[in-house]
Amino acid sequence: MKDQARIIKYFLLPATVLVLCVGVFLAFKIHLGTRGRILSGPTIFSTQTSPTLMNSIPSPTITSEMDPTLIMDVQGTTQISPTQPPSICSQVWGLYPTTNLPEWLTTPSSVEGLYTEVKYVYLAGELIKHGFVNADDCPSGGLTLDGASNICGMEKAYTEVVYWQNLFNQEILTAAQEDQIPAQLIKRLFAQETQFWPNTDFKRPAYGLGNVTSPGIDPLFKWNEGIYQDTCRDLFSQPCSEPYSHLGLADQQNLRGYFISQHIDAYCPTCSNGIDLEKTNNSIDYFAKLVVANCQQVDLLLNNYKFSPRALTYEDVWRLTLANYTVGSGCIANGLENMDQSKDFSWESFTTQIDPNCNVNQIINTITR
Numbered sequence: 001m002k003d004q005a006r007i008i009k010y011f012l013l014p015a016t017v018l019v020l021c022v023g024v025f026l027a028f029k030i031h032l033g034t035r036g037r038i039l040s041g042p043t044i045f046s047t048q049t050s051p052t053l054m055n056s057i058p059s060p061t062i063t064s065e066m067d068p069t070l071i072m073d074v075q076g077t078t079q080i081s082p083t084q085p086p087s088i089c090s091q092v093w094g095l096y097p098t099t100n101l102p103e104w105l106t107t108p109s110s111v112e113g114l115y116t117e118v119k120y121v122y123l124a125g126e127l128i129k130h131g132f133v134n135a136d137d138c139p140s141g142g143l144t145l146d147g148a149s150n151i152c153g154m155e156k157a158y159t160e161v162v163y164w165q166n167l168f169n170q171e172i173l174t175a176a177q178e179d180q181i182p183a184q185l186i187k188r189l190f191a192q193e194t195q196f197w198p199n200t201d202f203k204r205p206a207y208g209l210g211n212v213t214s215p216g217i218d219p220l221f222k223w224n225e226g227i228y229q230d231t232c233r234d235l236f237s238q239p240c241s242e243p244y245s246h247l248g249l250a251d252q253q254n255l256r257g258y259f260i261s262q263h264i265d266a267y268c269p270t271c272s273n274g275i276d277l278e279k280t281n282n283s284i285d286y287f288a289k290l291v292v293a294n295c296q297q298v299d300l301l302l303n304n305y306k307f308s309p310r311a312l313t314y315e316d317v318w319r320l321t322l323a324n325y326t327v328g329s330g331c332i333a334n335g336l337e338n339m340d341q342s343k344d345f346s347w348e349s350f351t352t353q354i355d356p357n358c359n360v361n362q363i364i365n366t367i368t369r
Contacts, residue, residue, distance in 0.1 A: 088180035089295035093309035093317055104368050105318060107176050107183040114169040114187055117162050123195040124149035124157035127164065130273045133157040165196045168209065171281050175288035181295075186288055188367045189322065198266035198280050208264040209280060210287040215328070217256045218244075219293035220286070227289065231259050294325045301329060305336040307345055315368075316347045322367055323360045331358035 090096050097105075108114060125148040127133045128141065135142025135149075135156040142153025149157055169187070176183035190196055193211035206213050221228040221244040232240035235258045244252065264283050268276035298320045302309050309317050324332050335354030339345070351361045 086180075087182060088292055089318070089321065090314075092292075092295050092299050095310050095312070095314055095317060097314045101182075102315065102368070104184050104188055105182045105315065107173070111169045111173050114172060114183060115166055116187075116191075118165060118191070119154055119158065120161055120165060120191070120195040121148040121154060123164060123197050124154050124161050126195075126197040127157050127160050128153055130275070132164075132273060133160050165191070168196065168281065168284060171284040175285040178285065179288040179292055181288055181291055185318070185322075185367070186284070186291070189291070189325070190287075192363065192367050193326070198275065198283075200267040200274055207260050208266060208283050208287065210264075210283075210290070210325075212260075212264060212287070212290065214253065214256045214260065216325070217259060217290070218252075219297045219324075219329075220290045221252075221255060221259075223293040223296045224289055227259075227286075228255075231255050234258065234262070291321065291325060294321050297329055298324050298332065301332055301336060305333070305339075306341050307336065307339075312345045316345065316350075319347050319364050319368065320350075322364055323358075326363050327358045327360050331355060331360060334358070335360075 086096055121144075124133070125143055128135045128143060128149060129147065133142075133153075133156055135153045138152035138156060139150060142149055142156055144150050154161070168190070172186050172190075173183050176186055190209045194209055196209060198208050199206055199211060206216075221231070228244050229239045232238070232255065235255060240247065244255070247255075263279070263286055266276050266280045266283075268274060268279070271277075298317065299309055301324070302312070302317075302320075312320075320332060331354055335350050335358075338353035339350060343349070354360055
């Protein structure tokens with residue numbers, strides 16, 4: 001009996017304790033391994049609760065405990081690969097892609113992914129007119145009556161056209177990463193609006209690579225408090241005590257005009273070939289922030305007309321944002337007002353309700369094709 005007691009004391013009891021410890025350790029490890037595989041969606045900032053653009057809105061990050069292949073929402077639905085992080089506009093809308101993104105809503109991992117070789121005839125014409133390309137031996141100097149390049153002019157200008165359309169790729173990629181919006185969208189927007197030639201023609205009151213008008217700056221001042229107050233201090237030597245929308249029309253116009261002259265308008269009579277390239281490069285981040293401001297304005301418009309952004313497809317809310325940028329909120333409000341709110345929203349039905357003079361379908365299809 002004494003020998004059996006010794007066996008229990010010195011062998012069986014320690015073995016039992018060891019087995020229990022191993023079991024607890026494995027259970028704890030399994031708990032840790034599963035805990036890190038679900039990441040809740042980012043904090044959503046609604047235009048109803050915050051009148052200003054929050055440049056510091058946090059984006060989801062992947063920690064060492066998380067599954068490196070997926071990001072998931074709280075319901076466990078696969079949302080997006082971590083190589084394409086959710087845009088800041090996703091956070092505004094509370095809407096995230098559930099399928100692979102089309103190319104126009106992506107950001108490449110390197111600047112090479114933005115490279116293009118498109119024969120832009122308007123860009124070729126501007127390069128010829130401003131002395132970047134010599135097409136004197138072409139018919140009509142390489143130009144058509146409307147100022148675009150003819151076939152001979154394009155042949156002369158093609159190398160410069162390819163160079164110029166990729167000249168701003170690094171700034172586009174940097175702005176897209178910092179402002180959390182798709183780089184391809186920015187580049188395609190510039191291609192549609194100006195073919196990468198910042199307007200210097202006073203006959204058209206639109207400016208920069210994004211071809212923005214003075215009223216087109218409104219969303220930036222309404223939704224980006226930092227830029228609004230910086231412009232107030234620069235122009236008035238003090239911050240503005242009222243929100244932009246509460247200012248008188250004269251003050252609003254003065255602010256917009258000053259901002260455009262300082263940060264957007266590339267016309268420079270003392271610069272080589274009349275273009276301020278440094279200002280053009282610096283303006284790209286402002287255009288990216290302007291796109292974000294249009295995201296927020298579209299969120300407000302949808303809610304005003306009783307459409308939840310979450311009920312729309314991810315691509316359609318982006319189409320509305322691009323439309324708001326290119327043709328203005330009046331056109332968007334007109335289309336939303338005419339829609340049947342009892343039916344699901346679709347881009348196709350929206351374009352049948354909008355004023356034909358807005359010409360939105362052709363513009364957006366060019367950007368998103």
